[in-house]
Amino acid sequence: MSETPDTLMQRLKGRLFTRSSVLSMTTVIVMFATWEFVTATGLANKLFLPAPEAVWQAFIKAATKGYQGNTLQTHVGVSLLRILAAFFAAIIVGVPLGILMGLSKDARALLNPIIEFYRPLPPLGLYTLLVMWLGIGEESKFALLFLAGLPGIIITTTQAIWSIEPIYARAAQALGARGWDLVLHVYLPAAGPTILAGMRISLGFIYTVLVAAEIVAATAGIGWMIWDAAKFLLSDVVIMGLIVLGLTGVALDMAMRQIGRWLMPWEARIRN
Structure with a gap:
């Protein structure tokens, strides 16, 4: 028997919001937040560590x-x-x-x-x-x-x-x-x-x-x-x-x- 769309969505949400997934996303968010803070406050020379926005513009x-x-x-x-x-x-x-x-x-x-x-x-x-x-x-x-x-x-x-x-x-x-x-x-x-x-x-x-x-x-x-x-x-x-x-x-x-x-x-x- 095939799964309904609601059942598939519930399975997908279950995979996305497991404890491990949340912890992994938290790590990524903290890393980007630290990167943004260090570049925005001038703690790092932007010549060697550009801001995330500059890296995104380079990507585009x-x-x-x-x-x-x-x-x-x-x-x-x-x-x-x-x-x-x-x-x-x-x-x-x-x-x-x-x-x-x-x-x-x-x-x-x-x-x-x-x-x-x-x-x-x-x-x-x-x-x-x-x-x-x-x-x-x-x-x-x-x-x-x-x-x-x-x-x-x-x-x-x-x-x-x-x-x-x-x-x-x-x-x-x-x-x-x-x-x-x-x-x-x-x-x-x-x-x-x-x-x-x-x-x-x-x-x-x-x-x-x-x-x-x-x-x-x-x-x-x-x-x-x-x-x-x-x-x-x-x-x-x-x-x-x-x-x-x-x-x-x-x-x-x-x-x-x-x-x-x-x-x-x-x-x-x-x-x-």
């Missing part, structure tokens, strides 16, 4: 007239394309490698030194080498973002697979499960929530190196816009770009959590 100008030849939508779209391409590539490579390393001690011994070696390398230091190898085009940018997101997925997937109780696999084997059946019906469902958490962490790492990836030979991208504006002390554009970057990150994280609920409905039932 960038969205309508553009910044350095491209609109804000173009800058965001270019960056999201780079982020998502690297992120999906990291998933395609990282999840199978994590499963392999979680199931095989030999694979873990062979691959772990490589991952642990490059994982703590600073992005700018790694980027210089990638530029020497791949040039200043999109290939080096993709490689840097891909390498930033890969370790988090591999490590969390490995740990998730390794932590599954062997009794579940033995029970499935007793029922005739072998090979991919074990992976698809035992390991992935059990490790899914942890793998999803690793993907969210990986996406955050990719975001952290976006500006580094876009400072070399780029003409568009939200990270490039932030870097270019900083050179001219356009703090309103810098802060606006950071806010837009943060909001797109929050939106992608929310989308990932929703996908997780669709793919793993049993997890929500367990929590409830």
